[in-house]
Amino acid sequence: MALPNQHLTPQEVAFICESELITIVPRQRLGALNLISIDTRPLVPPQRADVPLWLAVFLRRQKRCNVVPPDWLTVENLERLVREESDSAAFSQMPWRWMEVAEILLDTCSEDLVAPSDIALHIRSLRELRQAKIRAGLADQINSSYIKINNLGLLEVCEIRPWVGKVVDGLRKIEGETGSAASRKRREEADEDEDMYDDE
Structure with missing residues (x-):
């Protein structure tokens, strides 16, 4: 039996994301739902309600609601964010x-x-800009003892975590070998100095 991955896959991240609350406008009456993670109030058109994303998608596919996109998911806001x-x-x-x-x-x-x-075009542009910044930020911090990048999203963190971990482990290994070689050299020099004093 294989051990599980040490990081989340994009599919697992998408699954976790489906618990995010999103606003809908119901098209028909639905009674209150007692779900494991949340209890919804009765859905009455045209009153808005916050439900988990997976439920919003389910109801939307059945044409029982309309989804109200988050404030940041508009062309104007995305253009501003890209700028x-x-x-x-x-x-x-x-x-x-x-x-x-x-x-x-x-x-x-x-x-x-x-x-x-x-x-979709602005999301793609935003993603590409942020990926370029991540690469540049990692290149700048590659010699430090830790890596700090603020304001990343969950998927961005999960995408870079596997290879950043490998790079940092490799650098630590190289640093350890370099450090042990330097300490070995210092010990040899100290031994030579002692031998020189012993000969006198």
């Missing part, structure tokens, strides 16, 4: 599960989004 991301060396403040939520909503609820193709 901020390209103009600043720091990462923009984004929701923890921004990429996963955007992908799920674009795949399943694109009819409820205004200009979904533009949104």
Whole structure:
């Protein structure tokens, strides 16, 4: 039996993301739901309600609700975020599960989004800009004893964690070998100095 991965796969991250709350507008009356993670109030049109993303997707597929996209998932906000991301060396403040939520909503609820193709384009641009910053940030910090990058999303962290861990372990191993070689050299020099004093 193989041991499980030490990191989350993109599919596992998407599954975890489905517990994120999202706002819907029901199209028909539904009674209160007692779920494991949350109890929903009765869904009455046109009152908005917050439900887990997986339930919103399920109801949307059955045409029982419309999904209200998060405030940040509009063309205007994404354009602003792309500008901020390209103009600043720091990462923009984004929701923890921004990429996963955007992908799920674009795949399943694109009819409820205004200009979904533009949104997808801006999400792709934002992702590419952030990946380039991650690579640059890691290159800058490669010789430090720790790596610090703020404002990353969950999927971004899970994507870089496996290979960053390997790189850091490799650097520690090299540093350990270099450090042990240096200490060995110092011991040899100290022994030579002692031998020199012993000969006198």
